[in-house]
Amino acid sequence: MALVLVWLFLLLCNSSFLVGSLNDEGVALLSLLRSVSDDPERSLNNWNSSDDNPCSWNGITCREGKVVSISIPKKKLVGFLPSALESLSALRHVNLANNQFYGSLPLGLFNVQGLQSLVLYGNALSGSIPPDIGKLSYLQTLDLSQNFLNGSLPTSLIQCKRLRFLDFSQNNFTGSLPSGFCTALEKLNLSYNKLRGSIPSDIGNLSSLQGAVDLSHNLFSGSVPSSLGNLPEKVYIDLSYNNLSGPIPQSGALLNRGPSAFIGNPGLCGPPLKDPCSSDTAGAGAPSSFPFIPNNDPSTMIGKSRGLSKNAVIAIVASDVVGIFLIGWLFSYCYLKVCDCGKGKDDRGSNFEKGSKGRKECLCFRKDEFETLSENIEQYDLIPLDTQVGFDLDELLKASAFVLGKSGIGIMYKVVLEDGITLAVRRLGEGGSQRFKEFQTEVEAIGKLKHPNILTLRAYYWSVDEKLLIYNYIPNGNLATAIINGKAGMPSFTPLRWSVRLRIMRGIARGLAYLHEFSPQKYVHGDLKPNNILLGKNLEPQIADFGVGRLANIAGGFSMLQSNRMVSEKPMQQQSAPSAEVITISPTLSVSTGSCYQAPEAVKMVKPSQKWDVYSYGVILLEMISGRSSVIQMGTSEMNLVQWIQLCIAEEKPLSDVLDPFLVEEFDREEEMVAVLKIALACVQTSPEWRPSMRHVSDAMAKLTTSTD
Secondary structure (H helix, E strand, O other): OHHHHHHHHHHHHHHHHHHHOOOHHHHHHHHHHHHEEEOOOOOOOOOOOOOOOOOOOOOEEEEOOEEEEEEOOOOOOEEEOOHHHHHOOOOOEEEOOOOEEEEOOOHHHHHOOOOOEEEOOOOEEEEOOOHHHHHOOOOOEEEOOOOEEEEEOOHHHHHOOOOOEEEOOOOEEEOOOOOOOOOOOOEEEOOOOOOEEOOOHHHHHOOOOOOEEEOOOOEEEEOOOHHHHHOOOOOEEEOOOOEEEEEOOOOHHHOOOOHHHOOOOOEEEOOOOOOOOOOOOOOOOOOOOOOOOOOOOHHHHOOOOOOOOHHHHHHHHHHHHHHHHHHHHHHHHHHHHHHHHHHHHHOOOOOHHHHHHHHHHOOOOOHHHHHHHHOOOOOOOEEEOOOOOOOOHHHHHHOEEEEEEEEOOEEEEEEEOOOOOEEEEEEEEOOOOOOHHHHHHHHHHHHOOOOOOEOOEEEEEEOOOOEEEEEEOOOOOEHHHHHHHOOOOOOOOOOOOHHHHHHHHHHHHHHHHHHHHHOOOOOOOOOOOHHHEEEOOOOOEEEOOOOHHHHHHHHOOOOOOOOOOOOOOOOHHHOOOOOOOOOOOOOOOOOOOOOOOOOHHHHHOOOOOHHHHHHHHHHHHHHHHHOOOOEEEEOOEEEEHHHHHHHHHHOOOOHHHHOOHHHHHHHHHHHHHHHHHHHHHHHOOOOHHHOOOHHHHHHHHHHOOOOOO
């Protein structure tokens, strides 16, 4: 028995020694390790109690020896969250999304008062949100969606004054919505819960919203607050599938919403729903027009003239009869003249001169006269630019439309047709009624560009009041969003793997090389940046906004300003340059000395060149390699990314200091990363003559191989 006691004593001493070698933060993290009952991908296999500190463990990020981030998403971990995490005093970011953690939210986690982001979506957490959440005064991102949380939303939530992203969707929350949400909110998603009561009117005060206010699939009742119209226009408002009633306010951000934002509320009436409000319904107003219908379109005039007297009706009918008679007589006269003209034309004998004279007296238009007149006729039809366009103007006007964003080159809408086809429609403006032929020439030239990495312009519409460009809707947003979401602390934090980044970089190079060398004419994009590189279903890049600047200038609805003066270029139909000359289809650019994606020579207001695009591409490469923003904060001053990279090279810093930390795990691709870095540095040379052509860049990128391609 004594030997057993001695053995147990030695074992306890040994265990204490092993754990004792870890600092306090490592011990706290080991409590999380012990709470995990299943780790099928062995994500925590290097969490070793014999280490001095946990800073080298998978998913752990430290700063000055303190744990600041726990990021282990999508690893199929099964377990619960321990309260011991409150020992991590410097913890700023927690991302355990898309695992299988169960149980309630640990109270200790809400004692980490410096916490900035808590992302736990896609787990099996249950119970209520503790009132202690109000202690997290620095919290910016809170995503608890896709769990089994229940109970009421704590009123203490409004104490989180820095909160920007709030997503509680797909849970079982009940009760009413607290008033006084933080005005810094940029995204609010409470959909698919059981929240009830009225919608607080102060939601209309969320002036910083950029994404969506999604309150759909709940039990909200009462009327739609008119204050929601105060929200920014680009915000998508979804109130569908609730118990709301009364007329839909026709003001501000609530105008021009598609019916899908309001369906599923049997008591709602008025546009854009098909259920009209009865005359005795409080607040019932006249329907609003769809944003694409021209103001002078005949269909919008229906119902404006009412209460005509009997004499007025008789006068209108009489004038119609007289008008029809006159038109019939005119057509008969023209027909006879056409016959006379034809006879004169066929005369081969002595009457030829007489026949010629007769032709001059014909009142019918010759072909060349008709073409001249058509240049001044306003078009009110959708003009397809490819044979696959299977919709018409009526279908477009009846579709649901949502504002995606607004910029200096127009408003962009997401449009869903009745058959489910989704389009992106850019509304250019309401002016410019005298330049149809110039617009037509430009837009048809853009429509001829067909390449997998160039966003295809499918159709356009021109009238006095509206100029629309119609594209396919690209589902995965743009490269800027993908880069941002790949940074720790963001709500949908998913860093792009190297193989994906390389595929995107290659696609952009191919698209630019096509524009520069292989398109029908040699073009310059002139304003390339991550915002206008869209990502398709499989994250294949498509370069967008090509030529839109000039079209907006022709349309006359938006001013394209530069620092001091405009870069002008002759319209395309006036250019008769040989094929070797570079022709820019978007010469009207917004050049800012602070734009980190524009070449240094752009500030001199010289004619846009292909080397501008090469420089922009180089900056994008550096951003994707380093994982850093195009502007870097250096103490109290700022430095652009190119300058920072050059500083790192001058100071001979190791490659690991330059690369995105999330690429360190793929260091077996180091040769490819170094090769891309060299290409990027060549592209951002100060002198445009030293930069390579996009054709050479594309060839160099194509030579890089990866096993996951």
